[in-house]
Amino acid sequence: MEDRSMTTKKLYTVIIFSENTVGLLNQITIIFTRRQLNIETLSVSPSALPGIHKFTITTFADEDMIDKVVKQIDKRVDILKAYYNTDEDLVFQEIALYKLSTELFIKMGTVEELIRKYNARILEMNETCVVLEKSGHYEETQALFRELSETIGVLQFIRSGRVAITKSRVERLSDMLAEMERKLERRRNGNPING
Amino acid sequence: MITGSEALLRALIDEGVDTIFGYPGGQAIPIYDSLYDYRDKLRHILVRHEQGATHAAQGYARVSGKVGVTLVTSGPGATNTITGIADAMIDSTPIVVIAGQVPSPLLGTDAFQEIDVIGITQPITKWAYQIRKPEEIAWAVSRAFYIASTGRPGPVVLDFAKDAQVGMVDYQYKKVDYIRSYQPEPDIKPERIRDAAALINAAQKPFCLVGQGVILGEAEEEMKAFLQKNDIPAGCTTLGLSALPSDFPLNKGMLGMHGNVGPNRKTNECDVLIAVGMRFDDRVTGDLATYAKQAKIIHLDIDNSEIGKNVPVDVKVLGDAKQTLPMITSLLEKRKRPEWNAEFDPDAAEEYTKVIEKELYPTSGYLKMGEVIRQVSEATDNDAVLVTDVGQNQMMAVRYFKHKQTRSVVTSGGLGTMGFGLPAAIGAKVGAPERTVCFFTGDGGLQMTLQELGTIMQEKLDVKIILLNNNFLGMVRQWQELFFHKRYSATEMENPDFVQIAKAYGIASREVQRRDELADAIREMVSHKGPYLLVADVEEEGTVYPMTPAGATVTTILMGDE
Ligand SMILES: Cc1ncc(C[n+]2csc(CCOP(=O)(O)OP(=O)(O)O)c2C)c(N)n1
Numbered sequence: 111m112e113d114r115s116m117t118t119k120k121l122y123t124v125i126i127f128s129e130n131t132v133g134l135l136n137q138i139t140i141i142f143t144r145r146q147l148n149i150e151t152l153s154v155s156p157s158a159l160p161g162i163h164k165f166t167i168t169t170f171a172d173e174d175m176i177d178k179v180v181k182q183i184d185k186r187v188d189i190l191k192a193y194y195n196t197d198e199d200l201v202f203q204e205i206a207l208y209k210l211s212t213e214l215f216i217k218m219g220t221v222e223e224l225i226r227k228y229n230a231r232i233l234e235m236n237e238t239c240v241v242l243e244k245s246g247h248y249e250e251t252q253a254l255f256r257e258l259s260e261t262i263g264v265l266q267f268i269r270s271g272r273v274a275i276t277k278s279r280v281e282r283l284s285d286m287l288a289e290m291e292r293k294l295e296r297r298r299n300g301n302p303i304n305g
Numbered sequence: 306m307i308t309g310s311e312a313l314l315r316a317l318i319d320e321g322v323d324t325i326f327g328y329p330g331g332q333a334i335p336i337y338d339s340l341y342d343y344r345d346k347l348r349h350i351l352v353r354h355e356q357g358a359t360h361a362a363q364g365y366a367r368v369s370g371k372v373g374v375t376l377v378t379s380g381p382g383a384t385n386t387i388t389g390i391a392d393a394m395i396d397s398t399p400i401v402v403i404a405g406q407v408p409s410p411l412l413g414t415d416a417f418q419e420i421d422v423i424g425i426t427q428p429i430t431k432w433a434y435q436i437r438k439p440e441e442i443a444w445a446v447s448r449a450f451y452i453a454s455t456g457r458p459g460p461v462v463l464d465f466a467k468d469a470q471v472g473m474v475d476y477q478y479k480k481v482d483y484i485r486s487y488q489p490e491p492d493i494k495p496e497r498i499r500d501a502a503a504l505i506n507a508a509q510k511p512f513c514l515v516g517q518g519v520i521l522g523e524a525e526e527e528m529k530a531f532l533q534k535n536d537i538p539a540g541c542t543t544l545g546l547s548a549l550p551s552d553f554p555l556n557k558g559m560l561g562m563h564g565n566v567g568p569n570r571k572t573n574e575c576d577v578l579i580a581v582g583m584r585f586d587d588r589v590t591g592d593l594a595t596y597a598k599q600a601k602i603i604h605l606d607i608d609n610s611e612i613g614k615n616v617p618v619d620v621k622v623l624g625d626a627k628q629t630l631p632m633i634t635s636l637l638e639k640r641k642r643p644e645w646n647a648e649f650d651p652d653a654a655e656e657y658t659k660v661i662e663k664e665l666y667p668t669s670g671y672l673k674m675g676e677v678i679r680q681v682s683e684a685t686d687n688d689a690v691l692v693t694d695v696g697q698n699q700m701m702a703v704r705y706f707k708h709k710q711t712r713s714v715v716t717s718g719g720l721g722t723m724g725f726g727l728p729a730a731i732g733a734k735v736g737a738p739e740r741t742v743c744f745f746t747g748d749g750g751l752q753m754t755l756q757e758l759g760t761i762m763q764e765k766l767d768v769k770i771i772l773l774n775n776n777f778l779g780m781v782r783q784w785q786e787l788f789f790h791k792r793y794s795a796t797e798m799e800n801p802d803f804v805q806i807a808k809a810y811g812i813a814s815r816e817v818q819r820r821d822e823l824a825d826a827i828r829e830m831v832s833h834k835g836p837y838l839l840v841a842d843v844e845e846e847g848t849v850y851p852m853t854p855a856g857a858t859v860t861t862i863l864m865g866d867e
Contacts, residue, residue, distance in 0.1 A: 129486050133423060133433075140428050181610035187432045187452055190486040290485055297483070 119170045126165040127190040153271030202274035206251035208242040209266035215240045228254045309439035309469045310339040312476040316446035319478040324348045326358040330378025332405030335470040353756035357728035359389020362400040364732025367715045373400040380418030390460045391429040395719030399458035408468040409437045422464040431459035439474035447481040456489030457608040493624040500620045501603045502636030511537045512575035517544035518582015527630040536642040540568025547713035561589045563700040567652035579603045585615040591859040659864040660850045671844035674701040674773045682706045684827045689741040694726030694750030696780035698773045700849045702745040724753025734766045743769045749778045758810040770838045807838040814838040
């Protein structure tokens with residue numbers, strides 16, 4: 111396949127708040143697919159606000175493209191707010207789990223050192239397997255994976271999608287909701303309103 | 306308590322619906338059964354193919370400004386509507402398509418005539434929703450109409466499970482006019498209004514692009530006042546046609562691939578370009594890298610995702626043009642720009658001698674599309690609703706048919722859907738019964754939805770059909786001629802006797818080949834009460850000029866004298 115020149119492309123984190131309705135993920139992903147943008151990571155969960163879901167999606171794109179994609183997403187009826195950020199604007203983490211053979215893990219000898227070095231922790235240990243957990247940025251979870259693979263081997267490995275929080279003082283969703291509230295208030299001159 | 310089916314009809318009536326274009330089937334029978342009791346309130350027009358139902362709903366919406374409604378069954382009934390839904394999406398036409406669906410316990414089981422309507426239509430709708438419970442009907446229908454008709458309009462699909470159709474519900478109308486996550490009318494930024502006005506006031510050569518947004522926003526008068534105050538010449542996109550009357554002095558013609566020479570050339574000569582409710586489609590811009598680079602660009606649109614999508618914009622005026630235009634106008638200086646406006650004249654003169662005169666007033670040879678169109682336009686006092694199909698007939702018709710009032714052009718712009726025209730003409734006639742509807746088509750496109758002649762027959766719809774028959778898929782043939790060394794691959798058509806076909810449907814018809822019969826035939830068609838098919842045998846290898854080849858700079862204009 112072609113080398114999608116990484117020079118102008120950057121990793122963007124798209125954060126989307128939506129109503130909790132069926133089929134929204136599909137609506138969002140088709141917008142990426144149509145522009146041949148690959149979703150690197152995806153995580154979806156209820157947000158702090160009741161009934162509102164939050165999607166965190168990372169993708170490599172140039173700014174012009176990501177701007178257009180986010181506008182298309184924002185336009186969907188059930189999307190409350192969509193915006194994009196680069197890593198500098200965000201605090202973000204991914205979580206990784208590593209399943210290892212208990213026997214080899216113990217034989218390795220350097221277990222404590224390794225766990226301290228990577229700030230990992232043991233989630234589960236039984237006769238057959240050990241499960242380590244590490245959260246961090248991609249490179250960090252990847253570094254542990256590499257080291258384990260090269261030494262005792264990894265039986266299973268899984269990394270979550272990114273979760274992210276903006277550093278800025280602006281809270282776009284709550285600002286937007288407050289604004290909508292104000293508008294609704296202004297319009298409430300006897301008209302019945304439901305959504 | 307009433308059934309879900311009846312609740313659906315009540316909800317439609319509460320939304321002001323009086324006409325439905327549809328086609329029944331297994332998973333819609335309960336709705337049709339209820340419809341039997343509501344025949345006096347809801348006119349149901351039985352089309353001959355569900356694609357026709359969507360295009361008819363589009364034609365209806367485009368001329369009336371109301372939401373068009375389509376009712377079909379599940380499975381193939383629903384999939385047959387896809388082209389119309391896609392067409393409505395790209396051309397911002399408000400329609401609501403209601404499709405029956407298998408009972409909800411059967412969803413996901415590949416039941417007979419089950420299809421994932423929501424999955425299929427999500428990319429081509431503003432909103433697609435599956436109704437699974439009768440309690441959802443009142444809300445879903447009202448929400449559908451609200452979404453379809455507000456902001457930038459578009460299609461909405463309601464996928465209506467059969468168990469919700471037959472279940473009982475205590476129906477109560479509840480108007481939806483607020484959705485927390487949906488802001489159809491974005492806030493207007495006063496500084497953008499000021500910036501726009503300042504740019505225009507300082508401009509020497511401002512030029513305005515008028516799009517369908519002006520019509521959809523009912524901002525025609527605001528548009529005229531804006532242009533007049535500062536004496537700004539304008540070009541219309543194909544879908545923007547009739548927002549300004551053809552003879553409005555500042556209306557310099559149509560933009561785009563087969564548009565008028567002046568507007569296209571001046572795009573690359575103006576110093577400020579003001580785009581109103583249009584989306585810089587590639588058929589308008591040609592090569593973006595060379596498009597209006599010299600100009601500062603102001604873009605007025607209600608859809609934030611359109612501003613800056615194709616063309617970088619200097620002043621973004623997000624908002625409803627009905628509001629933003631007069632706000633800008635109030636800050637404009639009264640100006641007269643006679644020299645700048647006169648700069649369009651030589652272009653118009655050149656186009657007239659090189660293209661228009663030959664097309665509209667030929668004295669020898671076969672009939673030309675242009676002369677037929679001009680004569681029909683004149684015979685209907687330049688005030689009919691123009692419906693077109695797609696291809697050469699379309700480009701010729703939008704070039705040469707004239708308009709006096711808004712909402713007078715119904716054509717498939719963004720999707721370029723052959724077969725759109727005949728059912729759209731049906732919808733247009735139903736939506737504007739007091740107006741004359743003239744539908745121009747090609748032999749290819751007419752045969753794509755020819756079966757709708759049956760609908761015209763049954764509903765006795767007075768649609769004037771003008772077939773510009775060239776026995777070719779003309780527009781493709783034109784490209785083959787110009788860009789593929791006349792290798793006419795799969796574009797020649799052996800055609801039936803269209804007059805006989807019309808007769809079989811009880812539709813009056815006449816074929817003309819000779820110039821000296823044309824006026825009489827048109828007179829006969831126009832004075833005939835009821836539908837009429839005029840078959841005009843036009844020159845086989847006619848070409849639509851001017852033409853800016855796809856992807857070329859907007860000022861690269863072929864006029865047939867190369
Ligand atoms: C559904 C569909 N299929 C194919 C095309 C491609 N196409 C565009 S114009 C055209 C030729 C149209 O021929 P005809 O209807 O005879 O009209 P003419 O151009 O001769 O006026 C074709 C095939 C299309 N636009 N739509």
